[in-house]
Amino acid sequence: MKEMYDVLIIGAGVVGCSIARELSKYKLKILVVEKGEDVASEGASKANSAILHAGYDPVPGSLKAKLNVRGNEMYDVLCKDLDVPIKRTGSLVAAFSEEEVKELYELFDRGIKNGVKGLSLITKDMVKEIEPHINDTVVAALYAKTAGIICPYGYTIAVAENAAQNGAEFVFNSEVIDIKKNGDFFIVKTHKEEFYSKYVVNAAGLYSDVINNMVGAKPFSVHPRKGEYLILDKDQGYLARTVIFQVPTKMGKGILVSPTVDGNLLIGPTSEDIQDKEFKATTREGLNKAITVAKRSVDKFDVRKTITQFTGLRATPDTEDKDFIIGESDVKGFINAAGIESPGFTAAPAIAEMIRDILKDAGLKLIEKVDFNPKRRPVIRFTELSDEERNKLIKENPAYGRIICRCETVTEGEIIDVIRRPVGAKSLDGVKRRVRAGMGRCQGSFCGPRVVEILARELNISPLEVTKHGRNSNILTAETKKFLLEKAAEVLKKEVYENA
Amino acid sequence: MLKYDIIIIGGGPAGLGAAVEAYEKGVKNIVIIERDKYLGGILEQCIHNGFGLQEFKEELTGPEYAQRFIDKVEEYDINVMLETMVLEITPDRIVKAVNSKEGVFTIKAGAIILAMGCRERPRGAIMIPGTRPAGILTAGTAQRYVNMEGYLPGKEIVILGSGDVGLIMARRLTLEGAKVKAVVELMPYSSGLTRNIVQCLEDFNIPLLLSHTVIEIHGKDRVEGVTIAKVDENREPIMETAQYISCDTLILSVGLIPENELSQKAGIELDPITGGPIVNEMLETSVPGIFACGNVLQVHDLVDNVTAEARLAANSAIRFIREGEFGKSNIAVKAGNGIRYVVPQKINVDNIEKRIKFRMRPVNVYNNAMLVVKSGDKYLLRQKRQRLTPGEMIDVNLSKDILKNANLEEGIVFLVEEG
Ligand SMILES: Cc1cc2nc3c(=O)[nH]c(=O)nc-3n(C[C@H](O)[C@H](O)[C@H](O)COP(=O)(O)OP(=O)(O)OC[C@H]3O[C@@H](n4cnc5c(N)ncnc54)[C@H](O)[C@@H]3O)c2cc1C
Ligand SMILES: Cc1cc2nc3c(=O)[nH]c(=O)nc-3n(C[C@H](O)[C@H](O)[C@H](O)COP(=O)(O)OP(=O)(O)OC[C@H]3O[C@@H](n4cnc5c(N)ncnc54)[C@H](O)[C@@H]3O)c2cc1C
Numbered sequence: 001m002k003e004m005y006d007v008l009i010i011g012a013g014v015v016g017c018s019i020a021r022e023l024s025k026y027k028l029k030i031l032v033v034e035k036g037e038d039v040a041s042e043g044a045s046k047a048n049s050a051i052l053h054a055g056y057d058p059v060p061g062s063l064k065a066k067l068n069v070r071g072n073e074m075y076d077v078l079c080k081d082l083d084v085p086i087k088r089t090g091s092l093v094a095a096f097s098e099e100e101v102k103e104l105y106e107l108f109d110r111g112i113k114n115g116v117k118g119l120s121l122i123t124k125d126m127v128k129e130i131e132p133h134i135n136d137t138v139v140a141a142l143y144a145k146t147a148g149i150i151c152p153y154g155y156t157i158a159v160a161e162n163a164a165q166n167g168a169e170f171v172f173n174s175e176v177i178d179i180k181k182n183g184d185f186f187i188v189k190t191h192k193e194e195f196y197s198k199y200v201v202n203a204a205g206l207y208s209d210v211i212n213n214m215v216g217a218k219p220f221s222v223h224p225r226k227g228e229y230l231i232l233d234k235d236q237g238y239l240a241r242t243v244i245f246q247v248p249t250k251m252g253k254g255i256l257v258s259p260t261v262d263g264n265l266l267i268g269p270t271s272e273d274i275q276d277k278e279f280k281a282t283t284r285e286g287l288n289k290a291i292t293v294a295k296r297s298v299d300k301f302d303v304r305k306t307i308t309q310f311t312g313l314r315a316t317p318d319t320e321d322k323d324f325i326i327g328e329s330d331v332k333g334f335i336n337a338a339g340i341e342s343p344g345f346t347a348a349p350a351i352a353e354m355i356r357d358i359l360k361d362a363g364l365k366l367i368e369k370v371d372f373n374p375k376r377r378p379v380i381r382f383t384e385l386s387d388e389e390r391n392k393l394i395k396e397n398p399a400y401g402r403i404i405c406r407c408e409t410v411t412e413g414e415i416i417d418v419i420r421r422p423v424g425a426k427s428l429d430g431v432k433r434r435v436r437a438g439m440g441r442c443q444g445s446f447c448g449p450r451v452v453e454i455l456a457r458e459l460n461i462s463p464l465e466v467t468k469h470g471r472n473s474n475i476l477t478a479e480t481k482k483f484l485l486e487k488a489a490e491v492l493k494k495e496v497y498e499n500a
Numbered sequence: 501m502l503k504y505d506i507i508i509i510g511g512g513p514a515g516l517g518a519a520v521e522a523y524e525k526g527v528k529n530i531v532i533i534e535r536d537k538y539l540g541g542i543l544e545q546c547i548h549n550g551f552g553l554q555e556f557k558e559e560l561t562g563p564e565y566a567q568r569f570i571d572k573v574e575e576y577d578i579n580v581m582l583e584t585m586v587l588e589i590t591p592d593r594i595v596k597a598v599n600s601k602e603g604v605f606t607i608k609a610g611a612i613i614l615a616m617g618c619r620e621r622p623r624g625a626i627m628i629p630g631t632r633p634a635g636i637l638t639a640g641t642a643q644r645y646v647n648m649e650g651y652l653p654g655k656e657i658v659i660l661g662s663g664d665v666g667l668i669m670a671r672r673l674t675l676e677g678a679k680v681k682a683v684v685e686l687m688p689y690s691s692g693l694t695r696n697i698v699q700c701l702e703d704f705n706i707p708l709l710l711s712h713t714v715i716e717i718h719g720k721d722r723v724e725g726v727t728i729a730k731v732d733e734n735r736e737p738i739m740e741t742a743q744y745i746s747c748d749t750l751i752l753s754v755g756l757i758p759e760n761e762l763s764q765k766a767g768i769e770l771d772p773i774t775g776g777p778i779v780n781e782m783l784e785t786s787v788p789g790i791f792a793c794g795n796v797l798q799v800h801d802l803v804d805n806v807t808a809e810a811r812l813a814a815n816s817a818i819r820f821i822r823e824g825e826f827g828k829s830n831i832a833v834k835a836g837n838g839i840r841y842v843v844p845q846k847i848n849v850d851n852i853e854k855r856i857k858f859r860m861r862p863v864n865v866y867n868n869a870m871l872v873v874k875s876g877d878k879y880l881l882r883q884k885r886q887r888l889t890p891g892e893m894i895d896v897n898l899s900k901d902i903l904k905n906a907n908l909e910e911g912i913v914f915l916v917e918e919g
Contacts, residue, residue, distance in 0.1 A: 394600055463651060477749075
C-alpha cells in the first residue's frame with residue numbers, strides 16, 4: 001500500500017510551515033503540499049507589512065486577539081532558534097487631530113483587555129523624541145513597545161527548513177485539486193500525484209475556502225483584499241524607527257510607514273476588496289494612494305527612491321465576525337486554519353500550537369521526539385561578520401570571497417549554501433528571498449546573470465531552465481546562435497514548401 | 501599595511517586610462533582593483549563598433565578599445581587584482597577589499613582614483629505598475645546575456661527608454677532574430693546619440709515612440725504584454741491613448757546612475773544632479789587625495805572622453821602625492837538656464853595651466869542656440885551651437901586668461917540663450 005502520512009498540510013505559507021514545525025516535535029509522518037515552487041512563494045506570507053503586531057487591534061475575546069498576543073510573545077525565542085533577524089522597534093498609532101485622539105483611548109482600552117503589555121499613550125513631544133521625522137502635525141500617539149518587524153519570507157523559509165531538518169517532508173509545484181475521505185483516511189489528489197493521510201490541515205490561505213469546500217465540509221468563502229506597497233532605498237530608511245500607523249478606519253489598519261529589518265523604508269498597504277484571487281499587480285491608483293496617505297505621517301520620503309513595489313492579498317473570511325476559522329470541520333480529521341488575515345503572521349506560532357491541540361483532541365497521538373532540534377543551522381551573513389571571521393571562512397571555502405550581489409554584498413558561498421540547504425532555493429526569486437541577492441538598489445541587473453549561472457550549475461540544469469519563480473517564468477528563451485539557425489531553417493522550410 | 505602610490509578602483513576604460521597614464525609619467529607603484537574576472541569594464545560587452553574615433557582615429561569595438569589599454573597594462577606589468585571587490589574606502593585613503601585568495605585585506609594609498617563606472621536604473625525607480633513576471637530586465641543585463649553568455653532573453657521585445665544601451669540592444673536583438681516591436685521614450689526627444697538612432701532603429705524600421713511610456717506590465721509568470729500611452733506636457737499618461745502591445749520581454753534603458761556607494765561611505769560629497777562626486781579642476785573630490793573619472797563621475801556617452809578624463813585624474817593624483825594638497829577652490833561653477841549640470845563644479849584658477857575643459861548636458865533640445873558663460877553680468881564666452889541635445893555631452897574649453905576675468909564672488913555660470 002501507498003505511504004500513509006499522519007498529517008498532511010496544504011499550503012506552505014507561514015501558517016502551514018509553523019504547523020509543520022510544531023508537529024515535527026512529535027513522532028509523526030508529516031507532509032506539506034504546496035502548489036508554488038517554494039515556501040512563501042505564492043501567498044500572503046511573502047507580501048505583507050512584516051509587522052509583529054502588539055495586539056491592541058483585534059476585538060477582545062476573538063481568536064485574533066488571543067493568538068496575536070500569544071504569537072507575539074513567542075517570536076523572540078523562535079527567531080533566536082531559527083537564526084532570523086527580528087527587531088522590536090515598537091509601533092505608534094499616530095493621531096493627527098483631537099478627534100483621532102479619542103480613538104487612541106479606545107485602542108488603548110482594547111489593548112488592555114487583550115492583555116497587551118507595554119502600551120502607553122504619549123504626547124507630541126514624546127512622539128517626536130521616538131520618531132523625529134514624523135510630521136509636526138502629530139498630536140499624540142499610542143505607543144506599543146512589544147511590536148516588532150521581521151522578514152516575513154525569511155522567517156517562513158527558516159521555519160520550513162527547521163521542520164524539514166526534523167523530518168517533515170515538503171512537495172512543491174503540486175496543487176491539491178481533490179480530497180476524498182476514504183474510511184479513516186484521506187486521499188489527497190494533486191494535479192500530478194496522490195497522497196494518503198490520516199489527518200488533513202487546511203492552511204491554503206486565500207484558497208482555504210476552496211480546499212474546505214472540496215472536502216465537503218460546511219462551506220464558507222474567503223475573498224481577497226488587496227494591499228499595495230512601495231519599498232524605498234536604504235538611504236530613506238532613517239525616516240522611520242518604529243512602525244508608524246495612522247488611526248484605523250474600517251478598511252484596515254491603514255497605511256503605515258515602517259523600516260524593514262534590512263533597513264529599507266516600507267510604505268503601504270492600501271486596502272481594497274476585489275474578486276480575483278490571482279490578482280498580483282500593482283496599480284497606478286493604488287500606489288498613488290499609498291504615497292498620498294503615507295505623506296500624512298511622514299512627508300519627507302523621496303518617491304524617486306522607490307526600488308520596488310508589490311501587492312499582497314489578504315485572505316478575508318466572509319463570515320460575520322471575520323475571525324480566523326480554526327478548528328476541526330464537520331468532516332472528521334479535516335482541520336481548518338483558514339481565512340488567516342492580519343495579524344496572521346504574528347499569530348502563526350500560536351495557531352500552530354492550537355492546531356496541535358486540536359489534532360490531539362481529534363485523536364492524533366503525540367509522542368515527543370527526543371531528538372527534536374529546535375535550532376536551524378546558523379546562516380552565514382557575510383556582511384555581518386568581522387574581518388577575522390570572513391578570512392577564516394574564505395580560507396575554508398573561497399566561494400565566500402566572491403561577491404555576487406554588489407548592492408547587498410552577497411557572496412557566492414552564501415548563494416550556494418541556500419541552494420543546498422533543506423527546502424533550498426530553486427529559482428532566482430528563491431535565492432533573492434533567502435540571501436537578498438537582487439533585492440538591492442539595482443534589483444538584480446548586476447547579479448542576475450551570475451545567479452542564473454550558479455543555479456544552473458548547482459541544480460545541474462541548463463541556464464534556459466532557470467526560472468524567476470517556477471512554472472513558466474524562465475529568464476532566458478533561447479541560445480543566440482541556435483535561435484538564428486532555427487529561424488533560418490523555418491524560412492527555408494517555408495520556401496521549399498511554397499516552391500513545391 | 502601594504503602601501504601604493506595610487507590605488508585605482510575599477511578596471512574599465514577610466515581605471516585603465518588612469519593606470520597607463522600614471523605609469524607613463526613615472527609613478528609605477530600602483531594597482532588596479534577590479535571586481536570582475538577581466539579588465540575592460542562595460543566595454544567588454546559592447547561588441548558594436550564606434551569606440552575610439554578621437555583617441556585612436558579609427559572605429560573600434562568596445563573590447564578592441566579596452567584591449568589597447570589592457571595590452572599596455574600587461575606590457576608595463578602594472579599590478580592588477582581581479583575578482584576583487586572594494587568594500588570600503590576611508591577619508592585617510594585606506595582601501596578595504598576582498599577576494600577569494602587573500603580574503604579581506606586593507607591597503608593604503610597615496611592617492612585614490614575612483615573609476616567604478618555606473619549602474620542602470622531598475623524598474624522600481626520609474627514606478628511602472630503591474631505584475632512582476634520574468635522577462636523584465638535592463639538593457640545592460642540583456643547585453644550581457646546576449647553578447648557574453650550567448651542567450652536571448654526574449655523573442656518579442658519592447659524597449660522602454662531610448663538611452664544608448666537600449667538603442668544598441670534594439671539592433672543587436674534584431675540581428676539575433678528577435679522582434680523589437682517598439683522603443684518607447686517618455687521625453688519628446690531621445691536621450692541617445694543621434695548616430696545610434698539612425699543606425700540602430702531607423703535602419704531596421706524599429707518605431708521610436710517619443711512622448712510615450714509604459715503604463716502597465718501584464719503577465720503572471722512571463723511578460724505577456726505591456727500597455728503604453730502617450731504622455732502630456734507634464735509627462736502624465738493620457739489614458740485615452742492607451743494601447744496594448746503583446747511581447748515577452750520589456751527591456752529598460754531608463755538611465756544610468758554613477759556607482760557611488762563607496763564614495764558616499766567615505767564622506768565624499770555628491771552632486772544630486774550627476775549622482776557623481778563634486779570635483780574641482782583637478783577632478784579631486786571633496787576628500788583630499790581622492791579623485792574621480794569616467795562614469796562614476798558623470799555618465800559619458802563617448803569612451804574617448806572617459807580616457808581623457810582618466811588622464812587628468814592620473815596627473816592630478818601624481819601632483820597630489822608629490823606636492824600635497826592643492827589650494828582651495830575659489831570659483832563656483834553653476835548650471836544656469838538650459839543646462840542640467842556642469843563638471844567640475846568648482847575651480848581654482850591658480851591650478852590651471854593653460855585651459856580647462858568643462859563637460860555638461862542641456863536640459864532640452866535646442867537648435868541654433870548660444871552657449872554662454874557668464875560671471876555676474878559679464879560674458880566670458882558666447883558660442884553658437886547648431887544643436888544641443890541631452891543625449892550628447894557638451895564640452896567647453898576655457899582658457900586661463902578668460903577665467904581670470906571671472907568675479908570670484910559671483911562664480912561662473914553656463915547657460916543657453918535661445919533665438
Ligand atoms: C497586505 C497584507 C498585510 C499584512 N500585514 C501583516 C502584518 O503586518 N502582520 C501580521 O501579523 N500579518 C499580516 N498580514 C497577514 C499575514 O500575512 C497572513 O495572515 C499570513 O501570511 C497567512 O499565512 P498563511 O500560511 O495562512 O497563507 P499564505 O501565505 O497565503 O499561504 C497559503 C499557501 O497555500 C498554497 N495553496 C493554496 N491553494 C493550494 C492548493 N490547492 N494546493 C496546494 N497549495 C495551495 C498557496 O500557494 C500558499 O503558498 C498581512 C496580510 C496582507 C495580505
Ligand atoms: C552599452 C554601452 C554602449 C556604449 N557605446 C559607446 C560607443 O559606441 N562609443 C563610445 O565611445 N562610448 C560608448 N559608451 C560609453 C563608454 O563606453 C562608457 O562611458 C565607459 O565604458 C565608462 O568607463 P568607466 O571606466 O567609467 O566605467 P566601466 O566601464 O563601467 O568600468 C567600471 C569598472 O569598475 C568596476 N568596479 C565598480 N565598483 C567596484 C568595486 N567596488 N571594486 C572593484 N571594482 C569595481 C566594475 O566592475 C567595472 O569594471 C557606451 C556605454 C555603454 C554602457
